[in-house]
Amino acid sequence: MGRKVLVLGEVRDGSLRNVSFEAVAAAKTVAEGGEVVGVLLGENVSSLGSELVAYGADRVVAVDSDKLAQYTTDGYSQALMAVIGQENPEGLILGHTALGKDLAPKIASKLGSGLISDATSVEEAGGNLVFTRPIYSGKAFEKKVVTDGIVFATVRPNNIAPLEKDGSRSGDVSTLAVDVKDLRTVIKEVVRKATEGVDLSEAKVVIAGGRGVKSEEGFEPLKELADVLGGAVGASRGACDAEYCDYSLQIGQTGKVVTPDLYIACGISGAIQHLAGMSNSKIIVAINKDPEANIFKVADYGIVGDLFEVVPMLTEEFKKLKVNA
Amino acid sequence: MNIYVLMKRTFDTEEKIAISGGKINEEGAEFIINPYDEYAIEEAIQVRDANGGEVTVISVGNEEGEKQLRTALAMGADKAVLINIEDDVEDGDQYTTAKILAEYLKDKEADLILAGNVAIDGGSGQVGPRVADALDMAYVTTITNLEINGSTATVTRDVEGDSEVIETSLPLLVTAQQGLNEPRYPSLPGIMKAKKKPLEELELDDLDLEEDDVEAKTKTIEIYLPPQKEAGRVLEGELADQVKELVNLLHSEAKVV
Numbered sequence: 390m391g392r393k394v395l396v397l398g399e400v401r402d403g404s405l406r407n408v409s410f411e412a413v414a415a416a417k418t419v420a421e422g423g424e425v426v427g428v429l430l431g432e433n434v435s436s437l438g439s440e441l442v443a444y445g446a447d448r449v450v451a452v453d454s455d456k457l458a459q460y461t462t463d464g465y466s467q468a469l470m471a472v473i474g475q476e477n478p479e480g481l482i483l484g485h486t487a488l489g490k491d492l493a494p495k496i497a498s499k500l501g502s503g504l505i506s507d508a509t510s511v512e513e514a515g516g517n518l519v520f521t522r523p524i525y526s527g528k529a530f531e532k533k534v535v536t537d538g539i540v541f542a543t544v545r546p547n548n549i550a551p552l553e554k555d556g557s558r559s560g561d562v563s564t565l566a567v568d569v570k571d572l573r574t575v576i577k578e579v580v581r582k583a584t585e586g587v588d589l590s591e592a593k594v595v596i597a598g599g600r601g602v603k604s605e606e607g608f609e610p611l612k613e614l615a616d617v618l619g620g621a622v623g624a625s626r627g628a629c630d631a632e633y634c635d636y637s638l639q640i641g642q643t644g645k646v647v648t649p650d651l652y653i654a655c656g657i658s659g660a661i662q663h664l665a666g667m668s669n670s671k672i673i674v675a676i677n678k679d680p681e682a683n684i685f686k687v688a689d690y691g692i693v694g695d696l697f698e699v700v701p702m703l704t705e706e707f708k709k710l711k712v713n714a
Numbered sequence: 715m716n717i718y719v720l721m722k723r724t725f726d727t728e729e730k731i732a733i734s735g736g737k738i739n740e741e742g743a744e745f746i747i748n749p750y751d752e753y754a755i756e757e758a759i760q761v762r763d764a765n766g767g768e769v770t771v772i773s774v775g776n777e778e779g780e781k782q783l784r785t786a787l788a789m790g791a792d793k794a795v796l797i798n799i800e801d802d803v804e805d806g807d808q809y810t811t812a813k814i815l816a817e818y819l820k821d822k823e824a825d826l827i828l829a830g831n832v833a834i835d836g837g838s839g840q841v842g843p844r845v846a847d848a849l850d851m852a853y854v855t856t857i858t859n860l861e862i863n864g865s866t867a868t869v870t871r872d873v874e875g876d877s878e879v880i881e882t883s884l885p886l887l888v889t890a891q892q893g894l895n896e897p898r899y900p901s902l903p904g905i906m907k908a909k910k911k912p913l914e915e916l917e918l919d920d921l922d923l924e925e926d927d928v929e930a931k932t933k934t935i936e937i938y939l940p941p942q943k944e945a946g947r948v949l950e951g952e953l954a955d956q957v958k959e960l961v962n963l964l965h966s967e968a969k970v971v
């Protein structure tokens with residue numbers, strides 16, 4: 390038996406995002422032995438097909454078009470619907486990224502199907518495919534199943550383990566020509582703010598600063614700590630609103646959702662909207678001078694103290710650890 | 715301009731959450747306008763004030779939603795519509811809600827529809843885009859700025875911290891992101907006026923929909939709270955020792971570095 394499952398590989402700056410490999414792993418589970426078909430949409434993207442195959446896709450269908458060089462809802466939905474029309478899948482998986490959040494509901498509407506958004510896991514249980522997803526700003530979870538039609542879900546980055554990369558796997562990469570047209574939205578300008586370096590939503594270590602960081606310079610010690618740990622710097626809304634850092638660093642309900650192995654919150658009080666973006670992190674460390682701060686309720690380890698003392702000391706200790714390792 | 719806002723009444727997730735009988739316990743809980751829908755309402759009022767027209771706020775739910783709709787009217791919306799499906803639909807999902815909203819909107823000739831980018835309880839972010847697609851309308855999600863000039867719109871979209879400036883034309887649906895505006899509080903005269911503003915209540919029948927037409931495509935089989943985290947360990951002693959201990963714990967116990 391098994392299902393044929395399509396999985397969208399998301400391309401950014403010419404390479405596949407990690408969430409795509411995680412989505413392939415989810416698609417494998419959903420396929421239950423059936424075929425997993427990778428889909429690539431963009432300009433000159435078919436060359437990335439072999440990488441999707443190395444991560445577990447059986448084959449890949451690419452739509453290469455200059456009209457897909459930038460993401461637009463209309464362009465990508467036309468292309469994806471064309472692939473769906475050709476393949477007739479029984480399952481469809483996308484990443485729950487800005488692109489996936491924008492595109493998936495439109496595809497679900499066109500298919501007249503359900504859609505399970507922001508899944509953090511999928512498993513076969515008692516003859517059903519059961520998806521788990523956070524609800525109520527991360528304060529609760531629900532388990533959901535599809536009762537009618539295609540099994541369609543978006544998966545939260547950094548939660549589902551990708552399969553081991555195996556460059557010896559082979560699979561066909563075909564292209565499909567799609568006449569992408571009548572785009573109703575035109576992108577006039579893109580202001581890139583997201584900093585170079587480690588992608589915040591995919592980072593294994595995140596050092597986040599809040600209003601307690603007090604200034605733009607206050608972020609420097611956090612950056613040094615992040616460098617030592619190979620991590621990324623993030624922030625609370627409070628720090629962004631106070632203009633200590635750019636909004637692209639914001640973590641939370643309105644910002645990025647992160648699930649690193651280690652999250653170190655420095656001078657962040659722990660408002661629910663912030664927790665919604667990080668409470669799934671494996672280990673949470675809180676550094677705050679207020680022992681009553683809410684962040685300590687979700688922290689695994691806490692230090693009550695001044696972050697400007699604690700953070701540089703941490704950096705030094707981690708440096709020693711690296712030298713001894 | 716003919717402006718509509720999609721508004722969800724939600725559980726205030728700042729409150730404590732408890733589960734009883736396999737459901738979120740709503741007894742005594744605080745309900746609010748979904749915060750992202752407040753941005754949508756505020757923006758709708760500003761667009762109307764600049765361009766003329768009328769703002770209608772629609773909500774699908776039960777009769778309790780009247781309270782939040784009155785608040786929207788008190789902020790300055792002109793009309794409200796409550797689609798009360800309590801007696802007709804048992805377990806709806808996003809397919810259900812979007813289908814009902816689209817059915818209501820299909821002959822309303824909306825120029826602009828505003829929704830929230832996500833509901834803080836259900837959290838899927840599906841309803842806005844689904845409604846737009848069903849109406850064959852263009853949409854832009856997670857917007858932080860909207861400028862309307864005749865029949866064209868220039869929209870700024872937040873894309874994981876980057877921003878895109880997008881040009882498009884009406885009719886259009888947008889979903890609001892934090893940063894779009896500062897929602898106003900209802901004023902006292904606003905609250906008084908709101909009592910007299912029209913609030914229409916409809917049921918599925920009025921939309922020529924049968925229960926089967928809106929039957930959910932997905933089902934929740936379990937709701938649970940995350941396992942209570944063991945109380946975190948707040949370290950003690952000299953700061954320098956705490957720092958050493960923390961690094962040690964992260965390395966040897968938690969094994970994350």
Ligand SMILES: Cc1cc2nc3c(=O)[nH]c(=O)nc-3n(C[C@H](O)[C@H](O)[C@H](O)COP(=O)(O)OP(=O)(O)OC[C@H]3O[C@@H](n4cnc5c(N)ncnc54)[C@H](O)[C@@H]3O)c2cc1C
Nearest residue numbers: 599600601625626627641642643644656658662663678696
């Ligand atoms: C609709 C909506 C959406 C929102 N979305 C988000 C979101 O996505 N992300 C988000 O983060 N917030 C969001 N918020 C805002 C949120 O409610 C909080 O206001 C915000 O998270 C507070 O930021 P903060 O913790 O940095 O600041 P504060 O709450 O002011 O906390 C600062 C903390 O720093 C500590 N501190 C001060 N000095 C030091 C020092 N020297 N050393 C150590 N500790 C120190 C203080 O004890 C305090 O606990 C949203 C709000 C709304 C209404």
Ligand SMILES: Cc1cc2nc3c(=O)[nH]c(=O)nc-3n(C[C@H](O)[C@H](O)[C@H](O)COP(=O)(O)OP(=O)(O)OC[C@H]3O[C@@H](n4cnc5c(N)ncnc54)[C@H](O)[C@@H]3O)c2cc1C
Nearest residue numbers: 720721774806807808811829830832833836838839840841
């Ligand atoms: C009859 C019925 C029974 C339900 N039963 C259950 C249940 O048993 N279990 C369960 O978990 N959920 C249930 N729900 C809730 C439902 O599954 C979703 O919460 C709802 O479809 C909205 O999805 P969301 O919360 O993900 O909103 P999102 O898609 O995240 O909302 C985004 C935006 O869409 C608009 N929007 C969303 N919902 C509405 C609305 N109702 N009216 C107007 N605008 C809206 C708002 O602008 C909102 O900001 C039920 C809903 C209905 C209608």
